[in-house]
Amino acid sequence: MGRRMVLLVVAVVMAVLGAGLVYAYAQGAEDRAADDYDTVEVLVARDELAPGTDFRQALDEQRIRLVEVPNGVLIEGSTADNRPFEGQVSLTTIYPGEQIIADKFGATEDVDAVDLLPIPQGMIAVAVELSDTGRVGSFTQPGSRVAVFVTSASQDGGEDGLGEPARLIYPDMQVLGVGSRTLPRSEAVGPDGGPIGETSVTLLTLAVTQEQGERLIALQNNPEKILAFGLRNSVSDVVPSPDPED
Structure with a gap:
C-alpha cells in the first residue's frame, strides 16, 4: 500500500509539472506571436522604382512612404530613417511593397547603365x-x-x-x-x-x-x-x- 501511495504521489507530481511546462510553452508561444504582430514604421516603396530613381524625389512624390509593418515580416536593414539615403539612387528595380534597405541604394555612378x-x-x-x-x-x-x-x-x-x-x-x-x-x-x-x-x-x-x-x-x-x-x-x-x- 505504501508503495502504491508513493507511485501515485509521483504520478501526480509529474502531471502537475507536465501541465506547468505545457502552460509555460503555450504562454511563451503566445508572447512570441504577439511580438510578431506588433508593428513598427519602416520605409516602403509604394510604386515600382526603376534603377537610377532618386530617393529624395521618390520620397517627395510619395512613391516611398512610412508604413507600419509587423515585426514578423521585417527584413534586415529596413528603417524609418531617410537620412542615410539622401543624395542616393536605387541601384536595382524596387517593387511595390518592398522595404527600403541600404543595400539597394547608392551613388549614381554605381548604377549599371545596362539596367537603366x-x-x-x-x-x-x-x-x-x-x-x-x-x-x-x-x-x-x-x-x-x-x-x-x-x-x-x-x-x-x-x-x-x-x-x-x-x-x-x-x-x-x-x-x-x-x-x-x-x-x-x-x-x-x-x-x-x-x-x-x-x-x-x-x-x-x-x-x-x-x-x-x-x-x-x-x-x-x-x-x-x-x-x-x-x-x-x-x-x-x-x-x-x-x-x-x-
Whole structure:
C-alpha cells in the first residue's frame, strides 16, 4: 500500500509539472506571436522604382512612404530613417511593397547603365535630338511607339513651291527614354532685335538595330536633313516611303 501511495504521489507530481511546462510553452508561444504582430514604421516603396530613381524625389512624390509593418515580416536593414539615403539612387528595380534597405541604394555612378534602359535583346540604344514639334509635343514618353520621318532642311523649289516632302523611313520604333538638354545662349539676333536666349531640345532614346542606328546618326549629323517623329499605336497604318539617297 505504501508503495502504491508513493507511485501515485509521483504520478501526480509529474502531471502537475507536465501541465506547468505545457502552460509555460503555450504562454511563451503566445508572447512570441504577439511580438510578431506588433508593428513598427519602416520605409516602403509604394510604386515600382526603376534603377537610377532618386530617393529624395521618390520620397517627395510619395512613391516611398512610412508604413507600419509587423515585426514578423521585417527584413534586415529596413528603417524609418531617410537620412542615410539622401543624395542616393536605387541601384536595382524596387517593387511595390518592398522595404527600403541600404543595400539597394547608392551613388549614381554605381548604377549599371545596362539596367537603366530596358533595351530589347539584340538591339542598342541611340539618342536623337528633336524639337517639341518634332517629337509630337509632350505626348511621346518612354514606352511610346513612333514612326520616324526625314525631310530636307531647305524647302526651296518643288513643283508646288513647298520643297521636298517628308519621307517615312522607319514605321515603328520603341522609345526607351525621354530627356532634354539646354543649348547655350546664341549671339544671333531674334525677331525683336535682341539676342536669342538659351533654348532646350529634347533627347529621345530609341531601341534600334545597328543598321538603323548608323542611319539615324548619319541623318542627325547631316545639316541638310531634319528628323521628326510621328506618334503611333498598334492600329496605325504606316508604310515606309521609297528609299532615295539620304
